[in-house]
Amino acid sequence: YTQSKSLIYSTYGTPSEVLNLHTHSISPPHGSLVTLRTLAAPLNPADINQIQGTYPSKPTFSTALGTSQPAAVPGNEAVFEVQAVGSSVKTVKQGDWVVPARTGLGTWRTHLQIDEDQVMRVERQGLQPAHAATVTVNPLTAWRMLTDFVHLEPGRDWFIQNGANSGVGRAALQLGKLWGLKSIAVVRDRPGQEGERLKKELLDLGATRVVSEEESQTGEFASQIKTWMSESGTSGSAVRLALNCVGGKPAVALAKVLAPGGCMVTYGAMSKQPLSLPAGLLIFKNLRFEGFWVSKWGDEHPEDRRKCIGGVLDLVREGKFTMGPTMDVRWDFKTPKEGLVTAVQDTLEGYRKGKGMFVF
Numbered sequence: 001y002t003q004s005k006s007l008i009y010s011t012y013g014t015p016s017e018v019l020n021l022h023t024h025s026i027s028p029p030h031g032s033l034v035t036l037r038t039l040a041a042p043l044n045p046a047d048i049n050q051i052q053g054t055y056p057s058k059p060t061f062s063t064a065l066g067t068s069q070p071a072a073v074p075g076n077e078a079v080f081e082v083q084a085v086g087s088s089v090k091t092v093k094q095g096d097w098v099v100p101a102r103t104g105l106g107t108w109r110t111h112l113q114i115d116e117d118q119v120m121r122v123e124r125q126g127l128q129p130a131h132a133a134t135v136t137v138n139p140l141t142a143w144r145m146l147t148d149f150v151h152l153e154p155g156r157d158w159f160i161q162n163g164a165n166s167g168v169g170r171a172a173l174q175l176g177k178l179w180g181l182k183s184i185a186v187v188r189d190r191p192g193q194e195g196e197r198l199k200k201e202l203l204d205l206g207a208t209r210v211v212s213e214e215e216s217q218t219g220e221f222a223s224q225i226k227t228w229m230s231e232s233g234t235s236g237s238a239v240r241l242a243l244n245c246v247g248g249k250p251a252v253a254l255a256k257v258l259a260p261g262g263c264m265v266t267y268g269a270m271s272k273q274p275l276s277l278p279a280g281l282l283i284f285k286n287l288r289f290e291g292f293w294v295s296k297w298g299d300e301h302p303e304d305r306r307k308c309i310g311g312v313l314d315l316v317r318e319g320k321f322t323m324g325p326t327m328d329v330r331w332d333f334k335t336p337k338e339g340l341v342t343a344v345q346d347t348l349e350g351y352r353k354g355k356g357m358f359v360f
């Protein structure tokens with residue numbers, strides 16, 4: 001028997017108030033069941049919104065873990081090591097690494113037992129747990145948004161994004177560079193040295209230019225971009241795609257520099273501000289506004305999802321792609337209140353050195 005410790009919640013609310021620790025034992029797997037040991041599981045902004053009850057996809061509350069109240073386990077991403085397999089399991093073996101086949105698995109726990117078709121094997125060679133633990137959401141979101149909405153011509157076209165220091169943003173500027181695209185990264189400014197350090201880091205990762213939100217909201221921004229284009233040997237080019245992580249004014253600033261017929265893809269709303277658009281952008285520039293949700297895309301395109309995950313992990317092994325920085329949150333708290341409070345709070349507020357990551 002395996003002892004499993006899970007974070008659980010029975011009602012929506014502030015994570016530090018509604019999360020509890022629950023221990024239960026897992027019997028040896030039979031049939032197509034696999035028993036998994038969690039190696040690493042990130043704390044993504046959507047996980048927190050899900051616990052708060054503000055996220056559109058809701059978890060299943062049940063008493064399957066032996067809780068007195070129906071409960072759900074938070075967390076949507078992780079990498080697990082296969083600890084034991086049932087007699088009819090075909091796709092994985094003991095010692096393999098697997099990631100969730102879709103979101104909603106409930107990953108903030110030490111062990112779990114599920115059907116083999118709920119996970120996907122990843123080749124562990126050349127990878128750290130943090131690579132596999134963060135491959136299914138951020139890099140895939142960036143990859144699809146750069147390829148599925150407008151055709152960007154390598155060596156010519158530019159894209160722009162706010163929230164460029166986010167996991168998705170960092171993935172987008174690396175993929176953009178690998179694919180020969182020019183990019184403008186808009187970030188929240190930091191005081192003094194810290195701001196310069198961040199700027200340099202994003203330029204090194206692949207951004208063509210990095211600007212603060214304030215700079216992107218000035219009247220000179222469009223002409224500034226034209227100058228950058230001629231400096232980069234892409235005069236006459238245009239910004240055809242904008243990736244919006246933030247909403248509010250930082251999103252309007254991106255829309256204003258999009259070329260006629262360009263497209264803004266919204267995937268996050270970190271500022272919690274709505275997107276209010278001047279009508280002229282629609283009437284005279286015929287901009288297109290779209291949204292992207294990786295969970296829905298993955299459920300509808302399981303084979304493309306598998307290929308994309310493989311593609312990103314290959315780039316990691318070749319040293320061409322790095323996952324965003326992470327900050328370890330050790331899973332050794334006696335009560336969930338201890339380490340969780342700060343880790344969780346930081347997930348939504350930002351200005352962090354890295355994404356929170358449960359390590360076991």
Ligand code: NDP
Nearest residue numbers: 045165166167168188267268269270271292293294350351
């Ligand atoms: P990370 O946890 O890696 O980073 C969060 C980012 O949000 C940081 O860069 C931070 O900026 C920024 N931020 C926080 N608050 C604000 C604010 N008030 N104004 C501007 N920026 C802010 O995030 P992820 O990359 O995992 O996720 C980013 C967003 O994308 C989230 O909203 C998430 O839910 C969404 N998302 C959506 C997906 C989809 O399929 N639609 C998939 C993946 C993520 P700073 O660097 O300055 O601290």
